[in-house]
Amino acid sequence: MILLFDIGNTHTHVGLADGRRVLKQANIPTLSWFGGGARALVKKLAGRHSPEGAALCSVVPRATPIVTKTIRSLWRLETRVLTAKTITGVGIDYPKPDTIGPDRLANAVAARRRFGAPVVVVDFGTAVTFDVINAQGDYAGGIIAPGLAAMTDYLHEKTALLPRIKIREVHTAIGQSTEEAMLVGAVRGYRGLVRELIAELKRELRTDTLPVVATGGYAKLMAAKLPEISVVVPELTLEGLRLFWLEHERQTKA
16 A cells, blocks of 8 residues: 655645555645644554555645654655656656646646646646646646635635635526626636636647646536546546656666
8 A cells, every 4th residue: 555645735635545546535734744633644544554655745845854754653664755856757848847836746647647648737726727748748837827716715805895605606607696796707717717728728739639637626616517628536646646656666676
């Protein structure tokens, strides 16, 4: 079994995988690494399994050594850390590789393995991010836009009359309440944004066929009426980490 950690600013997504797929996953607060609570939660996820390896990607640098120390203490394992310097599975054609979020690199690894190249990942998280793997199989760059919840929360916080809303499907293009009007702008408006950006990427990559992999909290909702999206893979980052660990293990034994 392999332990996988996608360390984000709010949550750490933890996975348990074997040589074929991610079997189980859970979310724990990233702050719990600093309070000591994460240790028990990770141990509970592993259960009776004795992991043979661990891999992580992190956008919280100060959490990384705490996680690696915890894994070393529990199972005497050295954790493989995915960065622009250690990545396998995709090349990098980007001016400053160290500025690419390691979670985005993990997504690129998983997407390229599944669909080849070129391929695009759209992550519907706090931000809506596009990551582009070009025809040569290299990470070539991306696009960042505000996330759906970030946009609607901003409208609520910066205006006197607009409410905080829960993002959900809306079955009209003409909102008949303030909440409906905000949902049209968020859900249908963002589908339009995604559709147009995918069209632009096809033109720039000079391809008529461009697989698009969606992940993140709102991926299923947004993909429901976006035929441009090929597949939704909630565990994409963890799958990228799994592939990263397996490739490094293969190289070590070669």
